[in-house]
Amino acid sequence: MKEKNVQHQAEVRHQKKLVLENIKAQEEERKKIAVMIHDDIGNRLNILSLWLNNLDTQGDELIKKNIYDQMSSLIDAARGISHSLYPVNLESVGLVLYVEELIANLSHKINISLQVMTGYEKKDLFIEVQLYRIIQEFTTNVIKHSTATDLWIYMKDYSQNMTVIISDNGQGFDYEQVKKGMGIKNIESRIKSMNATHKWEKTFLNKGSRLIIKIPKHNEFPNQISPD
Ligand SMILES: Nc1ncnc2c1ncn2[C@@H]1O[C@H](COP(=O)(O)OP(=O)(O)OP(=O)(O)O)[C@@H](O)[C@H]1O
Numbered sequence: 001m002k003e004k005n006v007q008h009q010a011e012v013r014h015q016k017k018l019v020l021e022n023i024k025a026q027e028e029e030r031k032k033i034a035v036m037i038h039d040d041i042g043n044r045l046n047i048l049s050l051w052l053n054n055l056d057t058q059g060d061e062l063i064k065k066n067i068y069d070q071m072s073s074l075i076d077a078a079r080g081i082s083h084s085l086y087p088v089n090l091e092s093v094g095l096v097l098y099v100e101e102l103i104a105n106l107s108h109k110i111n112i113s114l115q116v117m118t119g120y121e122k123k124d125l126f127i128e129v130q131l132y133r134i135i136q137e138f139t140t141n142v143i144k145h146s147t148a149t150d151l152w153i154y155m156k157d158y159s160q161n162m163t164v165i166i167s168d169n170g171q172g173f174d175y176e177q178v179k180k181g182m183g184i185k186n187i188e189s190r191i192k193s194m195n196a197t198h199k200w201e202k203t204f205l206n207k208g209s210r211l212i213i214k215i216p217k218h219n220e221f222p223n224q225i226s227p228d
């Protein structure tokens, strides 16, 4: 019995490690592509647009304007792809400001309020990347599926864990019934990768949806896993 139990635990540990390594490898790959788009395409386009702006094209104002408009949208597109692949500046900016930027970018689509309770401290980069991705996917789902007008993000630090609650006032969905896509699967594997627990709930008299995540502090994360 005891031996079987030990064997089972080793198997569970192994599976968990595979999941974590998989997420980490994906993240590394995305980072490489994102940095390439950001630094290479993005910066080149910026230089080109500066150059274009200084070019003496008097009499060709319309052409100049058209190219300039195209340039701006190319720059935005490159930035958009890069950000969705990997949150390039997250490390320097930190999760809170990064989420604020996301909120500003989506302000024409949905009203998002971010509430960070006092005492909140910056987290390990791994955690911040996972949380950003979860918020990003949840938000995308809300915009895509819920017809909500408002979305709330709440973060609070406790001594043993950190709580994150994301909710919307849309039509809501039944977790058991709904056909899960990559979005929810990714959210859940990211939650698992932080050794966190979670709960999906319905809000507002069965309208709206809510995701509650509790992330333990003092944890062993994949970036601390030994290479054996
Ligand atoms: N905030 C929400 N409000 C209402 N319905 C939702 C919400 N989030 C998810 N859903 C429902 O859950 C389903 C599964 O979501 P999930 O993100 O896994 O897949 P998806 O958004 O359909 O596709 P993708 O793989 O591109 O994310 C959605 O199709 C939608 O029906």
Ligand SMILES: [Mg+2]
Binding pocket: 137, 140, 141, 181, 182, 183, 184
């Ligand atoms: Mg989705």
